[in-house]
Amino acid sequence: MIDTDPFATSSAPSLPLSVPGISSATPFPEGFLWGAATASHQVEGGNTNNDVWLYEHVPGTMYTESSGDACDHFTRYRQDIALLASLGLNAYRFSLEWSRIEPAPGEFSAVAVEHYRDVLRACHEHGLTPLVTYHHFTSPQWLIARGGWEDTGTPALFARYCRHVTEELGDLFDIVCTMNEPNLAVLLAEMGMCETEPSQRLGNPTWEGAAAALGTTPDRVAGFQLSATKEAYEVKLAAHRAAVEAIKAVRPAMQVGWTLANSDFHAAPGGEEQVARVTEENNLRYLRASQGDDFVGLQTYNRTVLGPEGPVPPEPGATLNQGGEEIWPWAVGAVVRQAWDALQMPIYVTENGLNTEDDTQRVDFLRTAIGEVGSAIAEGVDVRGYMCWSAMDNFEWVLGYGPRFGIIAVDRSTQERTPKPSAYVLGEIARTNGACLGGD
Numbered sequence: 217m218i219d220t221d222p223f224a225t226s227s228a229p230s231l232p233l234s235v236p237g238i239s240s241a242t243p244f245p246e247g248f249l250w251g252a253a254t255a256s257h258q259v260e261g262g263n264t265n266n267d268v269w270l271y272e273h274v275p276g277t278m279y280t281e282s283s284g285d286a287c288d289h290f291t292r293y294r295q296d297i298a299l300l301a302s303l304g305l306n307a308y309r310f311s312l313e314w315s316r317i318e319p320a321p322g323e324f325s326a327v328a329v330e331h332y333r334d335v336l337r338a339c340h341e342h343g344l345t346p347l348v349t350y351h352h353f354t355s356p357q358w359l360i361a362r363g364g365w366e367d368t369g370t371p372a373l374f375a376r377y378c379r380h381v382t383e384e385l386g387d388l389f390d391i392v393c394t395m396n397e398p399n400l401a402v403l404l405a406e407m408g409m410c411e412t413e414p415s416q417r418l419g420n421p422t423w424e425g426a427a428a429a430l431g432t433t434p435d436r437v438a439g440f441q442l443s444a445t446k447e448a449y450e451v452k453l454a455a456h457r458a459a460v461e462a463i464k465a466v467r468p469a470m471q472v473g474w475t476l477a478n479s480d481f482h483a484a485p486g487g488e489e490q491v492a493r494v495t496e497e498n499n500l501r502y503l504r505a506s507q508g509d510d511f512v513g514l515q516t517y518n519r520t521v522l523g524p525e526g527p528v529p530p531e532p533g534a535t536l537n538q539g540g541e542e543i544w545p546w547a548v549g550a551v552v553r554q555a556w557d558a559l560q561m562p563i564y565v566t567e568n569g570l571n572t573e574d575d576t577q578r579v580d581f582l583r584t585a586i587g588e589v590g591s592a593i594a595e596g597v598d599v600r601g602y603m604c605w606s607a608m609d610n611f612e613w614v615l616g617y618g619p620r621f622g623i624i625a626v627d628r629s630t631q632e633r634t635p636k637p638s639a640y641v642l643g644e645i646a647r648t649n650g651a652c653l654g655g656d
Contacts, residue, residue: 244590249347249600250307250601253605255396256313257286258283258610259607260287261284261285261286262284262290263283266356267359275421276425279614281617287628297344299635300607301344304642306345306646310348311352312348314355314377315355317380317381336385349392349393350459353439357430360432361431364443365440366414366447375462378463391511394456394460395475396515398453398502402497406527410443414435414445441613460509473510473512475514477498478499478551479519480518480548487523503554503559504558514551514566516547517567517569517605518545537577538572545580545582563600575638586602586650586653606621607622608624608626622636624639
């Protein structure tokens with residue numbers, strides 16, 4: 217486990233053994249939500265009507281492989297929910313698949329709605345509080361054909377979908393994330409991984425192939441996950457606000473927010489201006505846009521170190537994951553403290569985890585990261601839940617099935633599930649409400 221910072225930041229504080237007014241053993245409040253997270257396209261399988269499925273299958277695609285059957289969670293959800301509960305968790309964050317629920321504009325599938333109703337029933341039967349995400353990166357192909365997340369008509373269409381879902385299912389949950397990581401594309405653009413102008417999509421085989429299939433032009437293929445344009449920022453923000461209004465019109469007491477991919481930005485020598493700029497563009501402006509919501513969901517995995525020219529690689533000797541990224545579990549503490557300073561509003565950690573084949577690294581990561589959350593709570597930060605990414609090894613977008621974030625392994629040839637040691641560690645933390653971390 218890392219205990220020094222080559223860029224001269226402070227090391228992680230230890231979890232306090234005594235927190236006045238809360239518990240002598242744990243700072244985590246009663247009712248704290250301990251869970252794991254998934255996303256529909258990454259685990260369900262067979263989501264053939266959404267845009268990412270299309271991108272996966274065009275000639276020359278940037279996607280390493282197709283999502284295919286994924287983890288077959290669409291049919292095995294009851295088994296998976298029971299397994300999560302058996303570990304000791306008390307919450308499950310998952311997403312609804314818009315392209316299943318509204319396969320054509322204004323045409324809603326009663327069968328798809330009933331499926332998700334039973335997913336919610338299964339959560340309640342097993343004592344898991346559902347945190348429901350209405351949009352986790354994937355969109356119906358018909359939405360992308362008309363301009364997707366850069367089209368000014370999208371907010372109203374998204375709000376219509378959110379209203380329908382809330383009318384049909386809103387009696388079965390109390391916490392809604394409207395959309396997942398609207399700011400991720402900003403960070404990906406900083407790393408040169410997506411476009412900042414619609415015209416930059418011209419000549420890209422993925423967008424060219426998708427445009428041909430949809431009867432549009434590549435510059436108008438604006439999917440949610442990889443659109444970092446000014447137009448996308450405005451449309452996503454408007455869509456979130458329209459969704460909040462639509463949900464509240466149906467169920468005023470519903471807790472509604474969105475989830476943000478906020479990074480812990482550190483400066484290498486000469487990188488201070490870059491850190492200030494990217495912190496504003498990726499973190500702070502989205503936090504300010506969260507004001508008025510019931511909560512903000514925060515998602516972080518490690519830190520991002522910036523030099524004067526942009527991101528810099530890890531220092532020699534740094535502990536790395538299988539993707540060559542530095543393992544930095546203290547990022548979550550920095551991110552929740554920054555959000556609290558900016559907003560003074562309730563926070564859920566809706567994703568935090570580690571991509572590694574070595575589960576001992578994941579165990580150390582989870583214990584340290586959760587300790588960071590506990591320390592923040594002891595300081596007065598209102599964090600109400602921690603969701604580990606991810607419940608199971610799954611489809612990780614352009615990288616396919618290579619990354620391993622899951623606390624549960626999945627043999628995709630048999631779909632057999634095998635909990636890893638980290639699953640039992642997280643379960644013990646949940647069962648004891650963090651008390652088992654005391655004294656480490």
